[in-house]
Amino acid sequence: KAGVTQTPRYLIKTRGQQVTLSCSPISGHRSVSWYQQTPGQGLQFLFEYFSETQRNKGNFPGRFSGRQFSNSRSEMNVSTLELGDSALYLCASSLATGTGLYEQYFGPGTRLTVT
Amino acid sequence: KQEVTQIPAALSVPEGENLVLNCSFTDSAIYNLQWFRQDPGKGLTSLLLIQSSQREQTSGRLNASLDKSSGRSTLYIAASQPGDSATYLCAVNSGGGADGLTFGKGTHLIIQP
Numbered sequence: 001k002a003g004v005t006q007t008p009r010y011l012i013k014t015r016g017q018q019v020t021l022s023c024s025p026i027s028g029h030r031s032v033s034w035y036q037q038t039p040g041q042g043l044q045f046l047f048e049y050f051s052e053t054q055r056n057k058g059n060f061p062g063r064f065s066g067r068q069f070s071n072s073r074s075e076m077n078v079s080t081l082e083l084g085d086s087a088l089y090l091c092a093s094s095l096a097t098g099t100g101l102y103e104q105y106f107g108p109g110t111r112l113t114v115t
Numbered sequence: 116k117q118e119v120t121q122i123p124a125a126l127s128v129p130e131g132e133n134l135v136l137n138c139s140f141t142d143s144a145i146y147n148l149q150w151f152r153q154d155p156g157k158g159l160t161s162l163l164l165i166q167s168s169q170r171e172q173t174s175g176r177l178n179a180s181l182d183k184s185s186g187r188s189t190l191y192i193a194a195s196q197p198g199d200s201a202t203y204l205c206a207v208n209s210g211g212g213a214d215g216l217t218f219g220k221g222t223h224l225i226i227q228p
Contacts (some may be wrong), residue, residue, distance in 0.1 A: 001155075004158075033215055033216075035215070035216075035218075042218055042219075042220045042221070043204070043206075043216075043218040044218075045215030045216065045217070046215075047215075048215055056215060058215060071219050088156075090158055090159065092159075092216075103148065103164045104159070104160050104161070104163060104206075104216060105147060106151070106158045106160040107157035108157060109157070109158045111156070
């Protein structure tokens with residue numbers, strides 16, 4: 001079974017631009033979560049989608065948004081990029097949500113550098 | 116607000132030693148706790164998931180325990196090997212999945228050959 005895949009793996013953008021990252025969950029998984037990892041703040045929750053609906057959102061500005069498609073693939077978008085958005089963006093998938101029974105499986109991440 | 120702390124932040128031990136990594140969390144109302152390892156520049160690999168009703172889980176040389184009432188978990192690694200060198204992260208699920216995982220800052224582990 002293929003794992004969680006994320007594209008692109010590396011990205012360099014300029015301040016003020018926008019970026020879209022993609023995540024394909026493990027086949028059969030309907031929940032997709034996004035996390036930002038930086039050396040200073042560690043791993044922080046961005047948002048989670050289940051059946052195309054955003055279930056919850058972390059404490060990030062509105063420049064960070066996402067969506068999920070009917071095939072469970074998810075995208076996240078960051079508009080008006082700032083230098084502080086440079087980070088490793090990780091996507092995780094799980095079978096379901098709401099019960100705590102299921103492991104979350106992470107993809108390899110997208111390394112975003114903003115110059 | 117849930118907070119997760121991992122101690123120590125870094126650890127260096129000779130190969131073959133048994134070791135314990137600690138994780139504490141402030142709100143005992145959790146659904147599960149998950150241990151991950153992360154190699155430099157890579158994603159997270161799930162090691163063990165302990166549901167709130169469980170006390171421990173084992174996988175090979177790894178054993179994780181959970182004491183929900185005291186807000187603590189430990190990851191025991193037996194007979195450490197250089198390949199175990201990585202950052203180990205503890206994450207707590209407090210909202211049944213809908214709230215995301217809350218992570219500790221990790222323990223950076225180096226196993227000396």
